[in-house]
Amino acid sequence: MAGEDSSENEQVLIPDILQANDWRFGRFATYVIILQIITFLIIFLDDNGLISLNLRGLFTFLFYSYVPGLVLLRVLRMHRLGGVLTTLLSVAASVAIMMFTGLILNLMYFEMNGSLPFTFNTIVNGLTVIFVSLLLLSFITNRHYCDRPTLDISPFITAPAFALYSLPLLAILATYLLNGWNIAWLQIVLIIAIAAAVMALLIKRVPSQLYPVAVICIALAVLFHTSLVSRFVVEWADISFEYWSANKTLIDGFWTMDSPNRTDSVLSVTILAPIYNLLTGLDLNTIFKACYPILFTLVPLGVFHIARERLDSRGALLAAFLIISGEVFFTEFLGLARQIVAELLLMSVVALLLNRSNMSINKIILTWFLALGMIVSHYGLIVVIMPAAITSSILFLLLERRSLTASTVVKLVGSAALIFIPPIMWYGNISGSAVLNSMREHIEQLFDGSLSIGLYEELIPILSLEHSHHLWPVFIMAILASVLCICGLAKLISSRHELDDWVRSYVALATPFLIYIFIAFFDTKIFDFITIPRFLHICLLFTAPLAVFGTLSIHKLLKKFISSENVKRPTPIILGAIAVVFFLTVSGIGNSLVGSPLPTELDLVGSDAPNHNDGSFIAAAFAVEKGIDAGRIYADAHRAYLLHLLSGRYDPLFGRDAPPLHSSRNTHYFLSSENLEGMIWLENPNYYRINKNYVPIGESFTDRLLIIDKVYASQESELYYKKL
Amino acid sequence: MIGWGRGWFATGLIISIISILASVVADGAISSLIFLPVLIIFIGLPIVHFIRNIRTIPNWRIIPISFLIGLIVTATILSLNIIISSSSDHVITVASSISAVLNGIQLILLRNVRSAKLKYFDKKTTVAASIFITLLILVAFTIVQPFPSKPLTEFYILNEDGKTTDMPYHTSTGGVVNLTVGIANHETRTIEYHVQVWLAEMGDRTDPNSTRTMYYLDNHSVTLNHTPISLSGEWLSQYEFDYNVEIPTGVSGSLRLWFFLFADEVPVEYDDLELLTNHYDEGLSLIEKAHEREILSLSILLHADKGA
Structure with missing residues (x-):
């Protein structure tokens, strides 16, 4: 990582709790067991009315969303991953563990006359058994590993850090004012503060440890400023359908596996949300409005992690902000809990694939486990990923042709099989095959061309502002991103040196999504399950680092042709400024300046989003x-x-x-x-x-x-x- | 970083005493809120300080260990309380008392000990941290005091089975229609409600403007305290009464049974009207107000045969 800034403050070192899986086993086991005991005690006290301020909700959510996955990393001997990747993988693995535990309990109820699965006692007992089993397994497989990673907390108690921590709190207060009195000025202050924070972080260097914190805080503030609007869920996309799928599981006490609705077929909604409800004591509204957005902040963090492999922290922050600044990130996704979970798992899989350590068997097991979690989380994402995965595999084989081994081919073929066979088996058996049938129909329509709208009928009217005005900024940003991505790709491939492992893997992964963006220009209904902004968002998850690469390569090119005095500003700042302006536009600041109708997050009463009093x-x-x-x-x-x-x-x-x-x-x-x-x-x-x-x-x-x-x-x- | 001196124990003692007082005089939500810092820090902190005399504990571990000890002590008191009295009534009082005693002891033991010099943040950090803590307190306030709901009253009728479906239709002169009427007060104040029941003879059941007569049948008054809106998704009733309407002699054909709800007091023009009498003008003006949604109203369509 180039250009990192070291803190001038005195270091304050503590054992790195974000990489506790690297500690000596005894210490690690004591740590996680104490956390488990604290969780039980908080639940016990909360049940008797002795805990306030939703402390139970906060603590149990953090514990169950982090610790089981951390123990799994220890079992699989995944070490020295760094704080960001460990956090990403721990949360993704914990979410997958919860979904599969719920599924097993549900199957036991139906097949073995087990106890009603979605009750507090059954879920807590089930997850505790899994937790203890994983801890025992980690003792068996990995009790000798010992490291002493430390964390310097001094950057986390500085003025920039407190400013970043304040952003999500400001979002909570801003929505409180909006909900109670329809006062939006604090929302506007928040949006401007977020924009200013991003620009400040791009212009001025801060300790490198603060950048991932910045990604989380900025993403959380952006998400909360819309997700916390109204006391109830706001219908941004499919939230009422997801809410009912989760609510039905809670009312029945079990998950009906043959319910015909699409949202009933995914564990990310039917099992995960009820489990959170039972463990945290929070109602479903709060879970969809607060817990899922918190999980979603790890998606830009994953992009940040991937980008930081080749860019400095500021470039990586910019790549993450390209994701955050998209309107779809903080509106439509709030009604798509299933895609939030699937993308979290997707980013963890991608981060693992791009991790520079050897592809040990344990890493493959974890990758497959997370990929299975992704498959049962959202059918739409899988439909998009399937063709891209095949293309990536072929590209990877081509790029690796000189050092190709039989085991690499076997792993690739295995992974390809994993991407195809489980989804067909899952969606062929769950919900009366409704989702699989829809997929089949969609593929048939794709092949016979009946879904294809085309350049003339769809794109030109959009770009000429004849209709679908809301898509115009999306397309403009997509075109800009595409150009930058091509430059970035060219820069990566045209390197004089031989491409290293990371570049080969990344190019293989990102190229299909770059191709997707171009296909989307010509065929706006290529994937019926996913709207065009969501589709472009998925593409950007893979290509955002490329766009920043592209910016840097353009900057270098300009330096060659123009005297350096005329190219004073580094281009990441220029790209950052464009992204910030785009963010200010889509977040409604532009509307308030020109007097256009305001979005819901700025005018709860006058907007057309379905929200309820x-x-x-x-x-x-x-x-x-x-x-x-x-x-x-x-x-x-x-x-x-x-x-x-x-x-x-x-x-x-x-x-x-x-x-x-x-x-x-x-x-x-x-x-x-x-x-x-x-x-x-x-x-x-x-x-x-x-x-x-x-x-x-x-x-x-x-x-x-x-x-x-x-x-x-x-x-x-x-x-x-x-x-x- | 932070000196764990007498100031902390003095604060602990004061907050513990406030918590004891709150547990006696305030309601459960407020007392558990004030008890929170006692639980998180002030029960455990003096105990950790005792332990520090025996073995070294790094500064960063003090709050987590204090929190764990606070949880264990409170859970133990709660368990004993449940075993002895099957309730959790005095847990906050007892736990806060223990906290007060422990913090008091530490204060006495440290009376001759000078506190370690604190290392303060620089000015910028202090300002940023102060803003952060202020925002944190305000966010805590939003949790304790959610934004207000619009005041409202629920007014409804149910059939004999307690449902809104299968409403009565066919009846006869002198026949009885059995209904349940319900009211729920979410107006944030105590209100005296008055339900007036009227029966309209209609020229044509498909024409809302064909009212021919308006018989004032009955009045039912009740005073209800405010009840919070249940936002759990489960609907809760507050006050219901069975109402059996007897169709007066001479009234038949298409009828509409009206229920008008008045809050606090009935307007003079509709008060003291004679029962079972046709007050056409007053009744019609009530219907108009109901259509304009100036008053809450309910109504069902009936058909009464003459002969019964």
Whole structure:
């Protein structure tokens, strides 16, 4: 790593708790057992009302999201990985352990008449058995390893560090003001503070240990400033469907493996969220709004880690910020818990593959374990990864042709088999093969070209601002990133020296995703499971370091042709400035300056994102409990999400100009919020769940309501019953 | 880094005493909040200080060990309390008392010992740390005091089985319609509610403006305290009463049974009306207010046969 800055402060060294897996076994075992005891004691005291401030939630979440994976790393003799990679792998492995433990308990319940799996006692017992078993295994396999990694904590108690720690706290306070009083100025201050922090970190050197902390704090602040909007989950993408999939597991006490919904087929939602709920005592709203975003911060951290293999900390921070600054990162992803988990596991797999140590069998086992976790976490990501993995394997074989061994080929073929066979087996058996059938149909459509929209029909209208304005900045950034990536790739490949292991592996991994970006320009529906911004986000996970490489190579090139006096500013700062401006634009600061409609995170009341108030929430809870025998509970497009997350019932009102007048009996109509002021969100019959029409509720519909039974009323909501 | 001198034990003693007082006079949430620093630091810190006289403990381990000791002591007290009295009523009082005694002893033992000179942060770091701690306290406040909900009242009717479906329709003159009426007060203050029941004869059940008569049937009053909104996803009732409506003699055909809810007091124009009497104008103005959502209202459609 070039250009690191050493702290001038006096060092304060403590044993490195982030690399506790490297400690002497006795010390390591004592450490993790004490943490486990503390967790149990906190749960015990919390159950009796003696713990406040959600301390139980925080501690149990951190423990179960970190420690089991750390013990697994010890079992697999994964050492000297550094604090960042150890943290990434520990969290990813812990998440995978929790998902598979839940799956095993669920299978035991169905196949061996075991106890009801998703209860507090069963989950705690199951995870404790796994924890103790892993600890015993680590004693058997790895009790002799001993190292004394130390951590200098002096950079973590400096002014820049405290400033970084303050960002997520500021986000919590800013959303508190927005939620309670719709006051957004603190949100604007926060966004500007984040932008300033990024620029400051790019311009001024700080101790290198602070950069990963910066990635986490900035990512967390960016995520919290949207995820904590409203007391309930905001429907950015599929959150009501994911919420219900998790809620159903909790209500039933087990996971129904043959439920036909897509979100019911992934363990990242159906098992992980209920496990967090039971362990932490936090409700599902908090888990989706706080816990999953915390996990998501490790995705840019993974990009940072990958980039830091070749760039200095500032370049790596910039690569991570390219991910964070994308609008999709802090909006759409908050409604995609399954992709958050899958990407966390993906980044840990990539980081492992690019790790410069030998591909020992233990490393392969861990890679496969994490890859299996990724497979059962999200089908959409797997569909994207499959072709890229094949291309990467072929590229890797070509690049490694001089030093190719039989074992390398076997490992590659094995990994390719792992990418194909388990997803087919999993999604072929779970949820009545609904997901696999969708995949098959999609592939058929891809081959017969019926999904292909093409350059003329889609891209040119987007770029010429004829429609889909929201995609325009995405495409512009994608084009810029592509150009920089090509320069970066050219720089890496055209090196005078022979390509080293890392470069060969990285080029093999990143190139397919660079190709993907170009394909996406010509075929915007290449992957039906994933929207185009999400697809480009996945590509950027692999190519962001390339973009920074490209910037550096352009900078060097300019230096050759232009006198150095005219190229004063290092280009990472220029790229950083572009990314910061892009971030300020997509986060709504630009809108507030020019008076355009504001996004939800800046205007909770006036925005069009489906969010719910307390009155709507309790009325919906009333409707689903007391109206359980109704054939349907119709609601407008936004309130239908609310009913769905509470009961799994999803009966939106469809229409373009006015709500429909149904003739069926035994139906409820649920009205809330803007409905009571005469407006309604209708699902567009053609673009279901994508486009919605905001129209006046109309006299015909109002008159219809006046002649049926009105069975519930509050200042926020009403429920009607049609019996005739 | 940080000197663990008398100031810490004095603070521990003061907070422990406040915690004892809070456990006696304040509610559970506040007392557990004040107890938190006692649990995390001040039970364990004096004990760690005793241990430090025997063996060396690095500075960075003091808070984690204090926290562990605090947890163990509190959990032990809780376990004994559960065994003895099957409750956790006095745990905070006892644990805080122990903390006060231990911190007091340390204060006495250290009365002649000069505290180690503290090493302070530089000015910039001190300012940044102060801002961070202030934000941390404010965030803790947001957890203790979530942003407020809009005040509201829930008003509903249920059928005999406690559901909103299968609402009664066919009845007869003199027949009885059995319903449950419910109210929940989330207005953040105590309110006296008045439910007025009216029966309208309709010219045409499909025409909301065809009301021909408005019989004032009954009034039901109740005073309800504020109850917080349950945000767990499980709906909770506060107050319900069974209401059996007898269709008055001479009233038949398409009917609409109205329930109007008044908070605090019934407006003068609708107060003291004679029961079982047609008050068409007053009733119609109530319907208008209900349509404009100026008052909370419920209504169900009925059809009464003449002959029964």
